[in-house]
Amino acid sequence: MSKYILMHKDNPVAALEIDEASGVISAIGEVYAEEHIPLGITVKRGRIERSELNDWWKGRAIPASRSGIKTVLEDLQIATTQRLLEKCLGLSLSDQYWICPQSRNLKWSEINFFENNFSDDMGNILFGKVSSGEMILNDEISLMSPDNTSDGWLKKKWKIINGKRCLIKGGSGAIQQEPYNEVIASKIMERLDIPHVKYSLIMEEEYPYSICEDFITPQTELISAWYVMQTEKKPNHISVYQHYVNCCEKLGIPKIKESLDQMMVVDYLIANEDRHQNNFGVIRDVKKLNFIGSAPLFDSGTSLWFDKPTPMIGRTAKLQCKPFKNTHEEQIKLVSSFEWLDISKLNGIEEEFRELVRASIFIDNIRCDAICKAMKERVNSLKKVIDNSGNKEYYSVADVKGDVKKDISYSGK
Numbered sequence: 331m332s333k334y335i336l337m338h339k340d341n342p343v344a345a346l347e348i349d350e351a352s353g354v355i356s357a358i359g360e361v362y363a364e365e366h367i368p369l370g371i372t373v374k375r376g377r378i379e380r381s382e383l384n385d386w387w388k389g390r391a392i393p394a395s396r397s398g399i400k401t402v403l404e405d406l407q408i409a410t411t412q413r414l415l416e417k418c419l420g421l422s423l424s425d426q427y428w429i430c431p432q433s434r435n436l437k438w439s440e441i442n443f444f445e446n447n448f449s450d451d452m453g454n455i456l457f458g459k460v461s462s463g464e465m466i467l468n469d470e471i472s473l474m475s476p477d478n479t480s481d482g483w484l485k486k487k488w489k490i491i492n493g494k495r496c497l498i499k500g501g502s503g504a505i506q507q508e509p510y511n512e513v514i515a516s517k518i519m520e521r522l523d524i525p526h527v528k529y530s531l532i533m534e535e536e537y538p539y540s541i542c543e544d545f546i547t548p549q550t551e552l553i554s555a556w557y558v559m560q561t562e563k564k565p566n567h568i569s570v571y572q573h574y575v576n577c578c579e580k581l582g583i584p585k586i587k588e589s590l591d592q593m594m595v596v597d598y599l600i601a602n603e604d605r606h607q608n609n610f611g612v613i614r615d616v617k618k619l620n621f622i623g624s625a626p627l628f629d630s631g632t633s634l635w636f637d638k639p640t641p642m643i644g645r646t647a648k649l650q651c652k653p654f655k656n657t658h659e660e661q662i663k664l665v666s667s668f669e670w671l672d673i674s675k676l677n678g679i680e681e682e683f684r685e686l687v688r689a690s691i692f693i694d695n696i697r698c699d700a701i702c703k704a705m706k707e708r709v710n711s712l713k714k715v716i717d718n719s720g721n722k723e724y725y726s727v728a729d730v731k732g733d734v735k736k737d738i739s740y741s742g743k
Contacts, residue, residue, distance in 0.1 A: 331347045331348065331349060331350065331356060331357075332347070332348045332350055332416065332431070333345070333346070333347055333431070333432040333433075334346045334347075334348060334429040334430060334431055334432060335362075335429065335430045335432055336427065336428075336429055337427065337428050337429065337430050337438065338363070338366040338426055338427055338616070339426040339438045339616055339617075340437065340438045340439075341362075341363050341366045342362040342363060342430075343361070343362060343363050343366045343367055343427075344358055344359065344360065344361045344362060344367070344378060345358070345359030345360050345362075345432070346358055346359070346429065347359070348416065348429075351409060352409060352410055352412065352413070353391075353409075353410050353411075353412030353413040353414075353415060353416060354384055354387075354388075354412065355380060355383055355384050355387055357380075358377070358378050358380050358383065361373070361376055361377070361378060364376065365619060366619075368383070368386050368427065368557070369553050369557050369558065369560075369561060369614070370382075370386075370553075370556070370557030370558065370559070370560030370561055371383055371386060371557075371560075372560075382560075386557075387412065387415070387420075388412055389481070389608070390415055390420060390422060390427075390479045390481075391410075391411040391412045391414060391415050391478070391479065392411040392414065392477075392478065392479075392480060392481070393411070393481060393482065393483060394410075394411060395483040396411075396456070396482070396483055396484075396485075397483065397484070397485050397502075398456060398458065398485070399411060399456070402455055402456065406471075406473075411478075414452075414473065414478040415429075415478060415479065416429070417473035417474070417478060418448075418473060418474050418475055418476065418478040418479065419436075419441065419474075420479065421441065421442060421443055421476065421479065422443070422476055422479040423443050423444065423476045423479075423488060423495055423497075423544050423546060424479070424546055424551065424552045425546070425551035425552060425553075425616075426438065426442070426548070426551055426616050427551075428441075428442075442548065443475075443476045443488075443495070444495065444544075444546075444547065444548040445548060447490065448474055448475050448476060448488070448490070449472035449473065449474050449475045450475070450487075450489065451471050451472050451473065451475065452473055452475040452477040452478060452487075453475065453477045453487025453488060453489065453498075454487070455471075456477060456485060456486070456487055457485060457487055457500075475488070476488045476495075480497075481608070482499075482629075483502075484499055484500055484501070484502060484508060484631070485499070485500035486498060486499040486500065488544075494543050494544075495543065495544040496541050496542065496543055496544070497541065497542055497543075497544065498532070498539050498540070498541050499512070499539060499540050499541075499631070500537065500538075500539050501537070501538060501539075501631070501692075502636075502637070503637060504692070505636070505637070505692050505693060505697070506537060506538055506690075506692040507631075507634065507636040507637075507692070507693060508540070508631030508632065508636055509529075509531060509538040509539050509540035509631065510531065510538060510683070510686055510687050510690070510693065511600065511630060511631045511632075511633050511634050511636055512529040512540035512542075512629075512630055512631045513529045513530065513531050513540060513686055514600075514634070514679075514682060514683045514686060515529070515596065515600050515627075515630035515631075515633065516528050516529045516630075517679070517682055518596060518599060518600065518676065518679060519592075519596060519627060521675040521676060521679065522592075522595075522596075522671065522672070522675055522676070524592045524596060524627060525589075525592075525624075525626040525627065526626045526627040526628070527542045527543075527545050527626050527627065527628040528542060528543070529541065529542045530542070531686065536691060538690065538692070540631065542628070545625070545626055545628070546613075548616075549615065549616055549617065550613050550614065550615060550616060550622065551613070551614050551616055552611055552612075552613060552625055553611050553612050553613075553614055554607060554608045554609075554610070554611040555574055555607045555608070555610050555611045555612075555653065556607035556608050556611075557611075558574065558577050558578060558581070558583075558611060558612060559573055559574055559577050559607065561577050561580070561581065562576065562577050562580065569654070570653065570654050571590075571654040571664050574586075574590075574654075575587060575590070578612065581612075581621055582620070582621055583612050583621040583623060583624070584621075584623050585623060585624070586624060587666050588667075588670070589623070589624035590624075590664075591665045591666055591667060591668075591670070592627070592670075593605065593610060593627055594654075594661055594662060594664060594665050595662070595665060595668075595671060595712070596627060596630070597630075597633075597651075597658065597661070598658045598661070598662045598708070598712060598715075599676075599705075599708050599709065599712060600630060600633040600634055600705075600708070601633055601634060601635065601646065601649055601658065601704075601708065602630055602632065602633040602651075603632050603633060603636075603649060603650040603651070603652070604629075604632035604633075604650070604652060605630075605652045605653055606652050606653055607652075607653050609628065609629040610624075610625060610627065610628075610653075611624070611625050612624055612625060613625050634701055634704070634705070635649075635701070635704065640696055640697045640700050643697070643700040643701055643703075643704050644700065644703065644704035644707060646658065646659070662712075662715055665719075668716045668719055671716070673709065673712060673713055673716065676709050679705060679709070680701075680702035680703070680705040680706050681702070683698070683701060683702055683705060684698055684702050
């Protein structure tokens, strides 16, 4: 067993023991600062619920579904991605939690990835630029990297560019559409004045990647909607949507309904299929432990029929919808107000997509035309929704129906 102190920046939180083979937290000792325990983790009589903390810890690791990770683990002779967390002390670019070996006197300022350099080795290995086996043989590999705490199944890596921490993320399958979707989604949100993470497109060896700057700072942290919702027990008669709103309001998070309205409108427009409870959330001040507000919208790549054959683009019958309803047609009814929305700002948005993919070797003209047509149809469909929003009968469907249960799959930030 390896002994650590769970830290929140420079605040000791609790003593931990981690199994050296599996990377699982095997024991939790003294709790030093209950107020700094990760939000949503149950504490009873001063003791942390170990299974919940293990779920939280596992959620920091690269998911087993990540492309190529199995080979990397075999080369590194590491059993699980949780063991990789120890190699970087659990440090992330999404929050300020980490583990300090009890035998060492480390300071957050000396090791955090926001203010200190980190290794590119893991990112390059995950992108297939170098062989992990070859680096191990040459004793050249360093695993001190935020890539060990990056979520999602798509290929991605963190890189310091001109002093800024940037996330580079790839696409999937034969179409590689996700990076283009990230960019057009951010353009839609820019037009509608919705707080969002700005994505740009880069090409590496003819493959498209999206790139964005980290929106978390050394003074803030991202807390997912899932953990916000664990702060209170959900009554059976309350919908997931209302439960999230209630939890946020009790925590003092401002303008939560307004931010959810914006998120659901964007997801309707782009037919987003994977807005699960771990890729939206809130921002907290690390020092004061108060909430600043909702996080800017990010991670919108699994949209615009990204994995559907071209003839299916535009069809909505089999589209998935998350996080509050099973269909976008039902979820859009949860929007409390459209008064903020000037939909005329989206005129011609489909032509921005056309220009974006003009040089793509993955998205041909037929697919491009189909997506552009579908985007225009989504805008027109939303106009009809807005026109009908004053019709009480249109909004008569009870909010408590059609809840979507927890989905812990990760698409990544």
